[in-house]
Amino acid sequence: MEKELCWCGSGHAYEDCHKIIDDKIAILAAQGKEVPTRDMIKTPEQLEGIRKACALNTAALDEVEKHIKAGITTGELDRIIYEFIISHGGVPGDLGYYGFPKSVTISVNDVVCHGIPGDRPYDVLKPGDIVNVDCTTVLDGYYGDASRMFCIGKINKKDKELVDVTKECLNRGLQAAQAWGYLGDIGAAIAQLAHKHGFSVVEEFGGHGVGVDMHEEPFVAHYGKRKTGMVLVPGMVITIEPMINAGRKGIYEEEDGWTIRTQDGKKSAQWEHTILITENGPEILSY
Ligand SMILES: [Zn+2]
C-alpha cells in the first residue's frame, strides 16, 4: 500500500515528516495551549522562496550601510534601496503598502518607527543622529523583513547605550525563541533587559509572522510573561523587532498618518531579524 504523503509537499511519507510535529501540536492543543494553525508552518517550497527574499533584503541593508553618513538625506537612502531591490528582481515591500509613499521606513532619533524618507531640510542626517532603517523585500511573491540601527558620526554615551541594549534585547529575544517554547518567553526576555537599563518597551507595535505575506499571524509582543502565548513550532517564520524607548513607553502618530514618535521626545531604537523556528534554535534568515 502507498504511504500517505505529507501535506507539506516534501514528497516524504506523512508519518516520517510532519506527523511528529502535528501529533505534538494536537497534544498541546488538548492541554489548552495556544498553538499555531497549519498555515503558520511553512512548507519546504515556501521556505526556499522566503530564504531568497530574506537574503536579498539583507543585501539591501548592507547597501544602505555603505552609503549612510552625515549629509545624506533619508530620501537618497530610499532611492538607493529602491534601485538595489528592483535591479535584483525584487520589489520593496513598503512601496504602496496601505499607500505608503516610499520604499523603506527610516526613523531618526525620537521617531519610533514608520518614518517617511524625504529630501526636506530636516531629512539630512547629521552627526549624533541614531537612525533605524527598516526594509522589507518581496521576491517571487515571498517576503523578508529586517531593520538595523546606524549611528551617524559620534553619538553621545546614553544614545550608544540605547542602541546597544536594544540590539542585546533582540539577541535575548532570539535566545528565547526556542521550538516548543512560548511567544511570551520572547517578550519577557526582551522587556527584562530593557527595564534593567531603565528603558521602556513600545507595546503598540511588535513582530509578526512573515514570508507568504508582509504581516501574518502571530503578533510577537516584546513584553509578556514566560510560558504564555502561542507555542513556537518548527517551521514558523516570525520577526523579532523590539522598539525600545530611552524614556517612557508612550508614543503618538503624526498628522502624516505614518510617523510614530515618543511622547516625551526622548530617543527610540529598534533592531529586527526575520527568523525560522527550528528544533536546533532560531535560524536568522534576514538581518
Ligand atoms: Zn512534511
Ligand SMILES: [Zn+2]
Ligand atoms: Zn516587521
